[in-house]
Amino acid sequence: MYKLPVGKFFESIIDWLTQNLGPFFDIINSILTGIISTFETVLLFIPPLILIALMVVLAWRIAGKGVAIFSIIGLLLIHSMGFWEETMITLALVVTSGLLALIIGIPVGIWASRKDAVENVVRPILDFMQTMPAFVYLIPAVLFFQLGKVPGAVATVIFAMPPAVRLTNLGIRQVQKEVVEAARAFGSTSQQLLFKVQLPLATPTILAGVNQTIMLALSMVVIAAMIGAGGLGGEILKGITQLKIGLGFESGISVVILAIFLDRITQAMGEKSQNKK
């Protein structure tokens, strides 16, 4: 039977891209390196105990007492296990790629909500992005950006973006038809409609998307350690390759604590905006 050269086809696309868009990737590379290292520097510059205090206050203000207590215990545990630096490196990577995913994903979601044609094109692409095993993104990322944090961030942006697009689109489309009609009947421009009506009413759904994106970013950042993104993922990888059970567990627990911290805070943001309704 004839074997369709699907793999060859993708290879040649990637080859062409690396050969012809090299300077473009270099620019992205340096921008991302700049952002990531800025976050890292800031997070590592602040003494751990002060930063922990700040994070607990943040948790308390946004998500309440329970989450704050959890944060004190959890973050101190990470610190005492000696994973603070790795955790901050991971956090910097999550924040960078999460923000990028949102900055790209939310506008695309808005666009898709306004034009059915856009939605029809975007939806299968999102399906593809979400179901393709995450490891596969690592390959072209490495080819474009070599090893390190930047290809990790790029792969993470791609992996974490779909919920932001989907839920922004959904949230805007779910705004009651009559409310949109009312806004139009009173002579809103499409910008006024978007900013005064659609976005405020879609906010809880969009924030659910933000939560999902951040969580996906965290899970991908850990995987990205395979291409040298470092941080907690790097420790886990060490644990696996050197069969160090203790190391694996400790760094694993750190990931879990960071995940719960990020999840509760972003979720609480969504709930708050819902209560305002």
Place this chain on the structure above:
Amino acid sequence: MAAKQEIKLEIQDLTKIFGRRRKEAQKLLENHHSKDEILEKTGCTVGVNKASLKIMKGEVFVVMGLSGSGKSTLLRCLNRLIEPTSGKIILDGIDITNVELEKLRQIRRTEMSMVFQHFGLLPHRTVASNVSFGLEIQGVKENECRKKALDVIGTVGLDGYEDMMTGELSGGMQQRVGLARALATDPEILLMDEAFSALDPLIRRNMQDELIDLQEKVHKTIVFITHDLDEALKLGDRIAIMKDGLIVQIGTPEDILTNPANDYVKAFVEDVDSSKVITASAIMFKHPERIMDPKDGVGLAIRVMKKNGINCLPVTDSNNNFEGYVHIDTVVKHKKEGGHTLEGIIDPEVPKCLPDTPIADLLPLVISSDLPIAVVNSKGKLEGIVSKPSVISEITGEDVELQEKTVEEE
């Protein structure tokens, strides 16, 4: 209703077809194919089918029809929330069917506003900021918005609620917010889409009464959509009845009740308590026998009564101002006593009503007196006579022709 002669809003041959093969559908429509046939052949739905209407300044114009009759589509064509497929929309004599978006927005901002069935309020805003939404869109300053909002909130009776969130209010109150929002921009035209249909019956009647009161104060041109005939009859100065996208009949509530254009309208109006809608002027005798001058002779009066087989006769002066009745026995007695004119024997204590008194209100008059009821307008002129049998037969639902015979026999 006095200044009703000016046309405020007009539509001509307005057609809206939903679906992809609109051109084909329109051709079929022009060849008088039915809505169902067109749906089957082209997959297109005919929303509105060549509707033409003239809506007068200051009137409450009701469009009534069952769901799917195209009434809401028609309404949305008026401010082009839905773009008509063909036909014209004329506002104040200017064709706005094809004006560009910027101008259209201006019209929506200042000329017409809309009230929705499910209110269409912004749940993340307070009552006051919902009310001032239309002004905010126009770029009116915040404190001015607030001032105007409070003003209108007072008009609809929501004082003290201005800083509540709309979700905390009952349905009736939410719709007051909707109404206030529509009034805040001070438009000439209010488009009301089943505005009271989502409210429970008691509140609904309340809101109808208040809309009538409000209209007396603000004198807007109101286009009101409803599926409820009672509501249409109560609110409408004129009513258009729609079926399958077609306007079946346009007329005053009385026209619709007394002369239904076809069986569809007839079926609709059958259950209505017509005694609350049909007025004295609809069932009165327009040119009754009467004496035009109290100085006229008694002989004339006796002759007229005998000829018509009646025992009393209305008397007016030469300007048609109503004076009262003369009764056959007093006239005969008066003649025997040597009197020549009717002066002094006219009985002013007779049952009287206004031309727009509903016939339900005539019943007590009919019961308390044997005399026919004089229909006298607000200027004191005699417009006609309503006989006792005609009131009763109208209420019991006998045929109109039968009544007329009874009256003649009287």
